[in-house]
Amino acid sequence: MPYSLDDRLLFPHPSLADDDGLLAIGGDLSAERLLLAYEHGIFPWFSTETPILWYAPHERFILDPKELKITKSMRQFIRSSSFHTTHNTAFTEVIKQCATIERKDQQGTWITTDMQEAYIRLHTLGYAHSIETYDESGSLVGGLYGVQIGSIFCGESMFSNVSNASKLALIYLCQQFNFELIDCQIYSEHLASLGAKFVAGSAYYELLQKQKAEPFAL
Secondary structure, eight states: OOEEEOSSSOOOOGGGOOTTSEEEEEOOOOHHHHHHHHHTTOEEOOOTTSOOEEEOOSEEEEEOGGGOOOOHHHHHHHHHOOOEEEESSOHHHHHHHHHHSOBTTBOSOSSOHHHHHHHHHHHHHTSEEEEEEEOTTSOEEEEEEEEEETTEEEEEEEEESSTTHHHHHHHHHHHHSOOSEEEEESOOHHHHHTTOEEEEHHHHHHHHTTOOOOTTOO
């Protein structure tokens, strides 16, 4: 059974999560609790119909930036495209796009209004970051956001309004910063095609013990 959180700022050990990764229920989305969660490999994932749910999967889907797979066609697109990529120029717009974009076989969004406000607050404090892709007209067409814990980037969500826009954002994240790994949390075919793979949750948690959240580190 998942643990019920109260006002105390603590979590049970990630190894105590259910088979599906559910660890705890309740608590709040304060910056202090969110950072404590990420520093221990825990993240919130819930909907408007449920209380706050906290997960710590026993297998973690991660991407080593050094193992990022860039296809020949993608390399050609990068050379010929007039798109450009930035970081931390439009965090609020990126998270709102991630929340509202339509996704195959998915109804609604887990990026609720409360979640958006919580991560915008983390961004204001310097812990959450965004990568943005703009087209030749200067319109935001893709991006991603997440939380930085030392040399680990905990990816939360990404969106793309045109082909390859989110891939450009991920490539920028991998190539422009010295992250040891990117935590993708949940499996997706899209990320697997780019080189993401499963590792044991225990190995991921061991690496996290060496990390600490620092503001404005990106």
